[in-house]
Each structure stands twice: as C-alpha cells, then as structure tokens.
Amino acid sequence: MGRMVRLTEAGRILQLRAEQIIGLVDSTVSEISEHHKGLRGTISIGTVASTGVTLLPERIRSFHQSYPMVYFQLWEGDTHRITELLESRVIEVGLVRLPIDHAKKYNMLQLPTEPLMAAIGPAWSEGDDESPIRLSDLADLPILLLRRQHGTFIYEQFLEACKQSGFEPNVLCESSDIMTLLALAESGVGIAIVPKSAINLRASTSLQFREIIEPSLETTAAVIWLKNRFLSTPARRFIETFSTIKDKSSNVESKSRL
Template identity: 25%
Template sequence: MEFRVLQYFLAVVREESITRAAEVLHITQPTLSRQLAQLEEELGVNLFSREKRKIALTNEGVLLRRRAEEIIELIDKTERELLEEEALIDGVVSFGCGELASVQVLSDFIKSFHQKYPRVRYDLYTANADQIKDRMDRGLTDIGLLLEPVNIEKYDYIRLNVKERWVVLMPPDDELAKKDYVTAEDLKNLPMIITRRTSLRNELASWFGDYFKSLNIVFSHSMSTNAAIMVRNGLGYALVIEGAIPFWDKSKICYKPLYPEITATTVLAWKRQQPFSLATTEFIRHVKCLLGINK
C-alpha cells in the first residue's frame, strides 16, 4: 500500500467523485480509477459502494479512511518535527582562509547552510595557509580554505573548482600599469614584496627563473591587503593572489596579471578523525551534498 495511493483514496472520499478527485489531483480519471481498483484488489475488499449520484464508502472503506487519515497526519507531524530539529541545531562553525577568490564559493556554502540552520553562527579567521593549519591542528579552527601547494596529508578535503590567479600590484600611475600583463623581465630590477610562505615562494622562484637569485626583495607579506598598503607608499611591487583585489578602490591601487600566467587551486580541508560539533559536522555534510560527494 503506497502513501500516494492513500492520498488518492482520501481525495475521492472528500470529493465523493472520481472525476472531481482526478481534477484536484491533476491526473486522468482512468488513471485514478485504475489505482483505486488495484488498491481494492490488494486489500481484498470493496472500499466503495457506487451509487447513482455519488460514491459512498463501505464499512471497510470507512475503516481505511480513518487509518489513512491517521497515517497522513503522523507523516506530516514527523516531517514538521524533523524540520524543527534541523532549526534547533546551533553553535559556531569556525573557518580560516586567506584573501582568495574561492571565499565567494565558501560564502555560498554558508548562505545555503544558514538558511537551513538559522541558529548557527560563524567565526572567520583570516591568515595564510600555514597559520590556518596550525590553528586547525590545535583545534582552534574547524575548517580551512587553503591555497595550494599545501601539505594536507593529515586532512580530509575537497578541492574547489576555482582558479586563483597571481598578479602584481602597483600604483595606478606606474609605467607597468599601462601594460596588459607583466613579465619576469619587467620586474627583475624592481623592489619586490612577495609572500612569506615557502611553498608559494618556490612557485614564484620557478616563474622568475634565473632572475629570482638577484631579485630585490624588500618586504615579505602574508596578506595581500597589507602588501597593497606598502605598494601605495612606494615601497615596492607586490606579487599576490588576485582574490579580493576586484573589490578594492581602483583609483588607489592597480594590478596586472603575470605572463606566463601562474594560477593555483584551493582546498576546503578539516582535520581527519577530529571530533567536531554537530553544527560543523552538518556543515561538512551539507557541502558534500551540494557538490554531489557521497562519502
């Protein structure tokens, strides 16, 4: 006996007509009649006494109506309770991330999760991947959005389909601002501000090639916004991930892509076999569901 067929049965009871019930249910009258006949055959009883002007219930039909109404009420109550249980999930989910384009994807995940669990709150810590991993290892941050290359052997993760592009920052009136892109040769004799992360420095060293050995590095940075302040004050040209730069004031800072292009990917990672709060566990499950990941 299917739940759907019980709904069909109750619709006929309410309308006292198969034709009117079919219209209400948006199915054809022959389809509805066939479903009712199959129900009677399955139960081995007659549910209706078909009179001239309307359909009346037999004693067996009256019993089924009572039970069907109880079943549907119980299912509706269960669905409401499950929704209420979801809404009761609260707590804090803590994230760590850099100034990355993939933060937009993370915000989309959080937005849809917050609609489902409005009582949950969020903590966002901004730093580089090494600092975020340290906080994750100490249990201070639940989930990290990490720029690769990064060692994630201790973590479960999801690699996001977002391209993070390296660019160079300069004042808007700089000669390099007139170019469509900037090469290693363009930068070889200029004061440079570059990332302090060793793995990312290795990526840049590969891009610069032989120029890197004699590069004039005047500053190291871990956040592109701070690097931009140094650029505005004429202290150098900063190599950063594009990330949040499109939201900055273009009259105060300019950026150009590198050529050949350097790009990176990001992973959404969390400590393997780490006990998490219910809110964090549900958030991870929510993201996997959105991305079609079953494990």
C-alpha cells in the first residue's frame, strides 16, 4: 500500500503562494484581454428589494452605456438569503441591510443610513399630515413588519425600541416582501414599518410616510462581497460606482481592497 503524503507547514505556505500567483496571472491575462476587446461579461447581484430599487436602476443604465458588453443577473431576497447566495457563489455582489451574521467573511462598502418610516394608509391617517410620528403613538395600532431573520434586523430593532419605550407592539402581520406590507398598509390593515427608501417602491399611493422619532430608528445598507474570492473585472468596476454615495463617516474598505 502507498504511503499517505501530507504537506509540511512550509509546503502549505508554498501551495498558498502558488495559488495566489496563478490567480493573479489569470486575472492579469483577463484584464489585458478585456482592455483590447472591451469590458465584457456578466455581473450577478443579489439585493434586498428596498435597497435595489433605489440604487440599481440608474447605475445599471449608466454602466451599460459605458460597457455595453456587460450583462446583469439580479437575485432578490432578504439579507440572510443574499449572504447565502454569496457563500454558495451564485452571486458576486450583494446589497444588504446591516448588521449581518459573520461579517468578517465579507468586504464591505457601507452606505448612508436612512430612517425607519411608518407607512400609514387613509384608514389610519388624519388629513395630509407627514410630520414625524412618535414611537409611542404606534402603541395601540396594528403593526406590519418585515419578517424576522437570523441576526438582528428591522424586526428585532423595532421590538426592542418599543420595549425600551414601555410597551409591546401589536404586530398583526410579518412578511418578507416589503411590497406586500405596503399594499396591506394602503388597504387599511395596519401600519407598515419600512426604510425610507421604500417610498420609491410605489409611484402612486395614498400612503403617508412619517418618520419615527422619540426614539429615532435607522437602518443601514451596504455593498458586500466575499473576502478571498476573485472578483470579475466587471464586478469590481460596478462596486466602484457605489463609492460616490458612501457615508464618509463610516468605516469602509478602501478601493485598494477591491
């Protein structure tokens, strides 16, 4: 019987360096080819609905004008689903809501925070009032929330804020689909708690969107991609388009990490 061969520590280091060199050579060859032929390929992106609808359309349009041979595949889901798609390498880039589980696995470009809003239909509104609403004013109203996920997201954030304010909210419905929550709110079922960017999801609506205060509640989106994974040149170029809207006060990965 043959002997089992195992790499020494020095052998493992050499193997790692060899893999990195091969990867660098392959990416360099690809970039040189792209330089001569023009940037081409497919970018696979996963996004949560309320983020993608506000950030992707104009970027994809502009990017496609500059690089007409680059195509897009879009996947939608909640933050947990997007991280699953990244880890299974179905997508290269994710647009998610923070925080995320196992954040150290990812490079991250954090985007500006946005307030949580109460989406209120005609059955619960009083005139055209769009002024901020206190969290305590929601205590006796039926609440519609994005379904809880793994980790701490809008659902847990809202419940914790209510607890700190001395009441337990009447959560009537949970859904992973933000459009469903907005439709239910507009029909008078209850008050939907959504990110401010959700306003752009319904072009024509009778909903009032009122910012929640006392306390103010915020949510933050981010562009993420797996560490130690080779990114295609189209994906790297597309990620760079988000650097123009990053929150300058945030701790973000530098472009040199792309």
